Amino acid sequence: MTCVLGEPKLELSHDEMQARHHEIAERYGHQPEQVIAAAQERLAHAHEQEQTQRITPAGAVAYAVDRNLEREAVVEERVLLRDALSRGMGDVTLGDARHAIEARLETSELVRVGHTQDRPGYAVTSAEMLELEQQTLARMHVGQGRAEALGPADTAERLARDHAHLSDSQRAAVTQVLASHDQTLGLDGVAGAGKTTTLAAVRDLAQAQGYDVSGLAPTSRAAHLLEEAGIPSVTLQRHVAHGVEVSDGQKHLYVLDESSLASTRQMHALLTRLEPDDRLLLVGDVRQHHAVEAGRPFEQLQAAGMETAHLEEIVRQTDPALRAVVQQLSRGEVQEAMHGLDHQGRIHEITHREERLAAIARDYVSHAEATLVVSPDNQSRQEINVLIHRERQAIGQVQAHDESVRVLTPRQDLTGADRQWAARYEPGDVLRYTVGSQAHELAPGTYARVIEVDADHNRLIVAREHGEAVSYDPRRLQGVTIYREADRALAVGDRVQITAPDRERRIANRELGTIEAIAEGQHDLRVRLDSGRAVTFERDQAVHLDYGYAVTSHSSQGQTAGRVLVHVDAEHASEVLVNRQFAYVALSRGRSDIQVYTNDRSQLPGALSREHEHASAFEHSIGPALHGPDSPATPARRQTVEHTLGYSR
Numbered sequence: 001m002t003c004v005l006g007e008p009k010l011e012l013s014h015d016e017m018q019a020r021h022h023e024i025a026e027r028y029g030h031q032p033e034q035v036i037a038a039a040q041e042r043l044a045h046a047h048e049q050e051q052t053q054r055i056t057p058a059g060a061v062a063y064a065v066d067r068n069l070e071r072e073a074v075v076e077e078r079v080l081l082r083d084a085l086s087r088g089m090g091d092v093t094l095g096d097a098r099h100a101i102e103a104r105l106e107t108s109e110l111v112r113v114g115h116t117q118d119r120p121g122y123a124v125t126s127a128e129m130l131e132l133e134q135q136t137l138a139r140m141h142v143g144q145g146r147a148e149a150l151g152p153a154d155t156a157e158r159l160a161r162d163h164a165h166l167s168d169s170q171r172a173a174v175t176q177v178l179a180s181h182d183q184t185l186g187l188d189g190v191a192g193a194g195k196t197t198t199l200a201a202v203r204d205l206a207q208a209q210g211y212d213v214s215g216l217a218p219t220s221r222a223a224h225l226l227e228e229a230g231i232p233s234v235t236l237q238r239h240v241a242h243g244v245e246v247s248d249g250q251k252h253l254y255v256l257d258e259s260s261l262a263s264t265r266q267m268h269a270l271l272t273r274l275e276p277d278d279r280l281l282l283v284g285d286v287r288q289h290h291a292v293e294a295g296r297p298f299e300q301l302q303a304a305g306m307e308t309a310h311l312e313e314i315v316r317q318t319d320p321a322l323r324a325v326v327q328q329l330s331r332g333e334v335q336e337a338m339h340g341l342d343h344q345g346r347i348h349e350i351t352h353r354e355e356r357l358a359a360i361a362r363d364y365v366s367h368a369e370a371t372l373v374v375s376p377d378n379q380s381r382q383e384i385n386v387l388i389h390r391e392r393q394a395i396g397q398v399q400a401h402d403e404s405v406r407v408l409t410p411r412q413d414l415t416g417a418d419r420q421w422a423a424r425y426e427p428g429d430v431l432r433y434t435v436g437s438q439a440h441e442l443a444p445g446t447y448a449r450v451i452e453v454d455a456d457h458n459r460l461i462v463a464r465e466h467g468e469a470v471s472y473d474p475r476r477l478q479g480v481t482i483y484r485e486a487d488r489a490l491a492v493g494d495r496v497q498i499t500a501p502d503r504e505r506r507i508a509n510r511e512l513g514t515i516e517a518i519a520e521g522q523h524d525l526r527v528r529l530d531s532g533r534a535v536t537f538e539r540d541q542a543v544h545l546d547y548g549y550a551v552t553s554h555s556s557q558g559q560t561a562g563r564v565l566v567h568v569d570a571e572h573a574s575e576v577l578v579n580r581q582f583a584y585v586a587l588s589r590g591r592s593d594i595q596v597y598t599n600d601r602s603q604l605p606g607a608l609s610r611e612h613e614h615a616s617a618f619e620h621s622i623g624p625a626l627h628g629p630d631s632p633a634t635p636a637r638r639q640t641v642e643h644t645l646g647y648s649r
Helices: 014-027 032-049 057-069 077-087 094-106 127-142 155-162 168-179 195-208 220-228 236-241 264-272 297-303 320-330 334-343 353-366 378-394 539-544 580-587 604-608 617-622 635-645
Strands: 110-115 122-126 184-189 212-217 233-235 252-256 279-284 308-311 347-349 371-374 403-410 430-433 446-454 459-464 469-472 480-490 495-498 512-518 525-529 534-537 545-547 561-568 590-598
Touching: 057 077, 057 094, 057 122, 077 094, 077 122, 094 110, 110 127, 122 127, 127 264, 127 297, 127 617, 155 168, 155 195, 168 184, 168 195, 168 308, 184 195, 184 297, 195 212, 195 220, 195 252, 195 279, 212 220, 212 236, 220 233, 233 236, 236 264, 264 297, 279 297, 320 334, 320 580, 320 590, 334 347, 334 580, 334 604, 353 371, 353 378, 353 561, 353 590, 371 378, 378 545, 403 539, 403 545, 446 469, 480 545, 534 539, 539 545, 561 580, 561 604, 580 590, 580 604
Parallel strands: 184 279, 184 308, 212 233, 212 252, 252 279, 347 590, 371 561, 561 590
Antiparallel strands: 110 122, 403 480, 430 446, 430 480, 446 459, 459 469, 495 512, 495 545, 512 525, 525 534
């Protein structure tokens, strides 16, 4: 039997495999003999039905394409070759992989989009991605200038009477949005410009014009923030998953917040669902993080000529010096912003990692109220969380008695293509089935644990909650989330974050709170959310809980804190994690104080100036001059896009 732990393959002896079965079964409270017998019976039946599946070059390349184009619209040939060889290890040669890629190019499934900058080889995209991007831009163009004004004729009077608290820039943005005759339009605002306040005025005046206003957001927390502006909201994923609904004759204004986090597929699905009388307002900040999945449609639509109101006046930072730093970051002036922070004494250089993280923990507990730590990677984030927990215990901010709670941490390294390949799973992984499977008696919302991986036949053996073993091909199931288990020492007084949305309790993903009580006996946990509500978790329900002292910059997007401590390892962090977007998002969270801890003050500006953005398939295909964050939406650019789309007004 071959048990695969990531890559490369690891051969286990019979005795070692028996020991592994016993270890997993005992750890999760099952009878080892029952689990082993059931697993062996399932495998024996599966082996009778199937022959060993050897991967073909076409299959290996298909995996590489799916894996990479899920998160990037444009991918280099060398990356496809790397992943194809990994998937077909022992069965596929470099020449085989190259021929399979060429075959896809000849049939136009893949499209060359030019050579990659400063690197050998070429880059490709898919015909599907090009079509999605082109259709998204075309739908925006077709809807321009063809609708009634979004707001009432007396917008100016109503703003003066009912929304006198708005700043001049906010009032100007609201006026532009409401005067628009376009079906799809944008509201782009710097971090801390008061977009939520601005949206409340848009809602009131659009409703006065007869529109039903609904909110959408790529994350559940952003949807909750929209509701604070009085806009009933759901996640974007939920909205597009429901399919096209029968028109109710009502005019709708959909407000998509945090639009920079929407992928090309999501944006295309959203625009496709609009009825002729519907309107769409895309709200966000192109300078912040982009979607995990492929594309940057919010920026792309603006560059292609989508009418967009801008909010450039920052109201979050109360200190003028800090406000100037955030304004510089919003303009991409990272060197100047770092010089300003250094001049203010807010950059602390501590070379040794352990000393640096300990200093952050001490700084946190010195002013724990309304303080947030932002660190680029999950490893350092978790280390800082543990240090703060212990430091707070040492000085009495948190109770000394710990309760060990087993939690789940998502395996974020796996794409959809990876989840179909059994070899990417590991014994002990915990799986949650969003959709479920009647054939395997896996109900939606249930959990199972991986007992064994049969890479040769691409099958998993999992133990359901009551210990029954199930064998299946992971390609047959959709909507599976993969976790690893970890232990957290939690105590009364600890800050925690919820790591998965909980619709039943109305809790958003990454919502923060404080542990108020841990009951003895059942060991229930009561958490007071920052919103003020108290929620209770039974011990076995607290799996989506973690420390809430330090977060990654992606998790911090949309949050505001009184003071922010930012950790940056300028030497070792990759440009994927530490870049211009990280600097802008992390350093704009704090209202009154920002402190930066780094290993090297001299390298910090360079590390934070790096660019890491999603590429656009369409703009790569029509010319590099139209690609990049500094390419403005000029008339010439819009004309080129419209000509390529075959569209003109």
